[in-house]
Amino acid sequence: MRNFSRDSIMIDTTDQTKTKLREATVRGTSFPHAVRFHVGFWVLLVLLLLAIILATGAGAVRIAPRTVFSILFNHSGMGHVSPTWLPSDEIIIFRIRLPRVLGAAFIGAALSVAGVLFQGLLRNPLADPYVIGASGGAALGSVLGLLLSVHIKVLGFGAVPTLAFLGALGTMILVYQLARVGGRTSIVTLLLAGFVVSVFLSCTMSFLLIVNDRLQLNTRIIYAWLLGGISVTHWSQVGAIGCVVLVGCALALALTKSLNALALGEECAEHLGISVERNKTAIIVLGSVLTAAAVSGGGLIGFVGLIVPHSLRLLFGPDHTRLLPLAALGGAVFLVMADLLSRVLMPPTELPVGILTAFCGAPAFLFLLQRSKREYRF
Amino acid sequence: MNAIQLSDVSFAYGTHRVLEKVSVQIAASERIALLGPNATGKSTLLKLMSGVLTPATGCVRIDGRDLRAFPRKELSRKVAVLPQQFVVPFAFTAREIVQLGRTPHLHFLRGARGTDLRAVERAMELTNTLQLASRIFNELSGGERQRVMIAMALAQNPEILLLDEPTQQLDITRQAEILDLITDLNLREKLTIVAAIHELNAAARYFHRVIVLHAGALVADGVPQEVLRTDLLREVYQGSVEVLQLGGVPVILPMPQVRFEGNGS
Numbered sequence: 001m002r003n004f005s006r007d008s009i010m011i012d013t014t015d016q017t018k019t020k021l022r023e024a025t026v027r028g029t030s031f032p033h034a035v036r037f038h039v040g041f042w043v044l045l046v047l048l049l050l051a052i053i054l055a056t057g058a059g060a061v062r063i064a065p066r067t068v069f070s071i072l073f074n075h076s077g078m079g080h081v082s083p084t085w086l087p088s089d090e091i092i093i094f095r096i097r098l099p100r101v102l103g104a105a106f107i108g109a110a111l112s113v114a115g116v117l118f119q120g121l122l123r124n125p126l127a128d129p130y131v132i133g134a135s136g137g138a139a140l141g142s143v144l145g146l147l148l149s150v151h152i153k154v155l156g157f158g159a160v161p162t163l164a165f166l167g168a169l170g171t172m173i174l175v176y177q178l179a180r181v182g183g184r185t186s187i188v189t190l191l192l193a194g195f196v197v198s199v200f201l202s203c204t205m206s207f208l209l210i211v212n213d214r215l216q217l218n219t220r221i222i223y224a225w226l227l228g229g230i231s232v233t234h235w236s237q238v239g240a241i242g243c244v245v246l247v248g249c250a251l252a253l254a255l256t257k258s259l260n261a262l263a264l265g266e267e268c269a270e271h272l273g274i275s276v277e278r279n280k281t282a283i284i285v286l287g288s289v290l291t292a293a294a295v296s297g298g299g300l301i302g303f304v305g306l307i308v309p310h311s312l313r314l315l316f317g318p319d320h321t322r323l324l325p326l327a328a329l330g331g332a333v334f335l336v337m338a339d340l341l342s343r344v345l346m347p348p349t350e351l352p353v354g355i356l357t358a359f360c361g362a363p364a365f366l367f368l369l370q371r372s373k374r375e376y377r378f
Numbered sequence: 379m380n381a382i383q384l385s386d387v388s389f390a391y392g393t394h395r396v397l398e399k400v401s402v403q404i405a406a407s408e409r410i411a412l413l414g415p416n417a418t419g420k421s422t423l424l425k426l427m428s429g430v431l432t433p434a435t436g437c438v439r440i441d442g443r444d445l446r447a448f449p450r451k452e453l454s455r456k457v458a459v460l461p462q463q464f465v466v467p468f469a470f471t472a473r474e475i476v477q478l479g480r481t482p483h484l485h486f487l488r489g490a491r492g493t494d495l496r497a498v499e500r501a502m503e504l505t506n507t508l509q510l511a512s513r514i515f516n517e518l519s520g521g522e523r524q525r526v527m528i529a530m531a532l533a534q535n536p537e538i539l540l541l542d543e544p545t546q547q548l549d550i551t552r553q554a555e556i557l558d559l560i561t562d563l564n565l566r567e568k569l570t571i572v573a574a575i576h577e578l579n580a581a582a583r584y585f586h587r588v589i590v591l592h593a594g595a596l597v598a599d600g601v602p603q604e605v606l607r608t609d610l611l612r613e614v615y616q617g618s619v620e621v622l623q624l625g626g627v628p629v630i631l632p633m634p635q636v637r638f639e640g641n642g643s
Binding site: 123124125257260261263264265267268270271272273274275313317318319321 | 425428429430450451452453454455457458459461463464465466467468469470471474475478479481482484489534
């Protein structure tokens with residue numbers, strides 16, 4: 001068997017080509033890109049910690065960021081600072097604030113990573129985690145949860161988030177099955193099926209809302225759910241969402257090479273040795289589970305899965321091996337900050353966080369779009 | 379042993395039969411042009427060779443091994459494909475595109491290593507694309523893009539390179555550039571080349587063996603001087619064609635059907 005390049009790389013380098021190679025390595029993009037990635041990663045990680053501390057301190061009872069840091073430091077077991085704060089501060093932080101802030105971080109990461117997965121799979125930078133029907137399914141699930149007034153508790157989640165999770169997941173499985181013809185999944189069919197099923201489900205939901213008198217009383221809850229708002233209040237919920245999100249992100253990292261190859265189209269990916277169907281299934285299932293986890297804890301929060309991957313792609317390039325970890329951190333930072341704003345902008349009213357993500361997301365998105373139009377050329 | 383061997387291969391999209399009992403043997407380091415009018419199954423034949431499609435009957439062997447028994451990843455270390463259309467939705471740089479050619483060589487958790495970077499470097503050097511490395515792929519010209527794509531295929535470190543219409547939509551100089559590059563890769567790197575091509579004159583000049591498909595069947599196979607004859611081309615292309623000889627190379631001209639009456643004065 002011939003091994004032409006493997007050998008000739010070593011043998012065939014004359015002085016001239018050696019110089020060329022050296023020049024190219026210096027000029028090449030992979031090195032600066034890698035540095036950029038590492039800087040970006042650490043910056044985002046520090047930003048995430050700062051955002052968590054800031055968000056944990058803010059609220060009706062203001063706790064200084066330094067105090068929050070000291071309290072968390074004491075509990076981390078890494079050292080001890082003598083308390084200068086009220087015991088109630090500690091209770092507020094651990095019982096109320098921190099579960100919510102961490103919930104927001106996990107939900108943001110889940111939405112952002114799901115965005116990267118769906119955009120890569122659908123080869124469309126405008127795809128959203130909700131695009132293949134999750135929103136319709138989740139909304140219907142939550143309405144059913146209210147309508148049936150079942151009192152169940154799954155890992156600290158009530159009927160509404162649980163049924164929203166099942167609704168999102170079930171819808172995406174249905175859409176995927178509908179789009180699957182003869183063992184293959186066409187992307188166009190997937191988008192169409194997702195759209196049609198979404199419309200059907202949201203109409204069913206509207207129908208139920210109008211028909212059911214009992215529900216009329218609860219429309220406020222439904223409304224809040226549809227606009228999005230972090231409803232993580234217990235540590236058990238943080239644990240459940242956190243586990244799903246962390247495992248999901250780890251699995252997504254293993255799919256990044258396939259995502260890169262899939263960006264060139266399915267046939268090209270196959271030429272590059274990727275088992276296309278198996279990888280597509282994995283990406284859809286993973287994206288759906290992440291979206292469903294986010295929906296169960298935060299309702300329908302738009303724009304995170306769109307704006308975060310986009311901005312990061314413009315800053316760090318489209319290579320998924322770098323984009324995915326950055327998107328997880330970036331999504332977490334974004335949603336923690338948005339949730340913080342939603343609580344402090346108009347106290348005591350808590351704005352739905354979905355409104356804020358749209359308010360921040362849309363202009364930022366348009367700004368980036370304006371600045372770098374080349375990303376969106378097809 | 380043959381690099382590629384097709385025995386009695388038939389293929390149909392649904393009920394539409396595309397290829398009917400095609401048998402071809404291709405030895406290592408051959409340089410072959412696949413000819414034929416539109417929709418005669420040239421692309422399908424290439425897809426059968428690359429394993430993207432599986433024949434309905436018959437069998438395709440690469441290095442004597444049935445493609446059905448070839449693991450996807452292993453196959454893509456042997457066979458690289460230059461597709462007809464290539465749309466990249468994101469702003470990948472040329473170098474990142476070439477690096478994707480290393481996908482079949484990467485461990486699924488590890489990133490690129492020294493050997494990968496060297497293979498990318500060499501592929502870009504062979505295709506004269508190093509100066510394009512940090513440019514955005516989508517912003518390159520047609521000819522540059524084609525060269526980057528060939529570099530990506532070379533980064534796969536293949537023994538066989540399949541090309542689907544490598545010169546379409548390129549001007550005459552760019553066409554020659556790509557064909558020179560392909561020929562060079564065949565002669566110097568001993569790559570086996572199979573290219574589906576529309577340009578009959580390019581096929582006659584650059585390839586040492588041409589295979590003509592017509593209505594899903596193989597109708598001629600041999601050196602260009604013997605295959606590209608007036609009678610055969612008229613029958614296959616259903617039109618009026620004239621073949622001239624220019625220094626031993628056939629030159630094919632389509633003959634106009636309109637009469638230029640009173641023209642030119």
